[in-house]
């Protein structure tokens with residue numbers, strides 16, 4: 001379980017805190033969501049949680065133990081919006097191996113299997129994959145790292161309806177063994193997948209009501 005407590009992030013160049021006082025809890029097996037309009041601070045929240053940006057105040061606990069930003073970078077796997085734009089490997093195998101030089105072909109293949117890309121060759125060029133396959137590959141990169149906390153920024157953005165459903169199913173599957181947080185401006189897409197949610201507004205969170213059946217507003 002990851003506890004985020006009293007998070008504050010106010011960059012010097014911002015007129016007001018992007019995150020004023022944010023607390024949330026992520027539990028393994030219980031995927032969660034933060035909704036918010038464009039510019040509300042969703043991506044920033046993920047960057048601060050995973051240690052890419054330094055909070056001005058706040059504590060982070062994993063299973064009750066305090067975490068430094070360095071430890072959070074290991075623990076968390078952040079998948080940016082449109083992750084396929086950031087692929088660096090010339091092949092699927094290379095993409096999985098970035099930062100994981102000792103990765104064996106067996107482990108790479110097992111991870112691809114886990115994300116539903118079991119039939120894919122490690123020699124395949126990432127840019128030749130379909131949109132849904134590319135999203136799966138981006139998740140596989142985090143599984144290779146064994147990230148215990150998955151932080152997903154608009155994971156279904158730009159996908160058509162059927163592919164989106166497949167990616168949502170994969171997210172639900174991956175969340176069974178990991179803590180997982182999605183941020184999105186379209187929370188209704190995640191109904192049936194996420195169990196808890198908040199809306200980020202003016203740097204604070206308030207619980208989203210009717211997460212299972214209602215409007216998710």
Ligand SMILES: Nc1ncnc2c1ncn2[C@@H]1O[C@H](COP(=O)(O)OP(=O)(O)OP(=O)(O)O)[C@@H](O)[C@H]1O
Nearest residue numbers: 011013014018036037038039040041042043044045
């Ligand atoms: N280091 C920084 N310095 C100044 N302003 C910042 C900094 N980091 C974030 N911000 C501001 O915080 C706000 C929130 O940005 P962020 O990208 O997190 O929003 P978002 O909710 O993810 O938006 P979108 O849905 O459009 O991606 C923006 O106005 C951004 O300019």
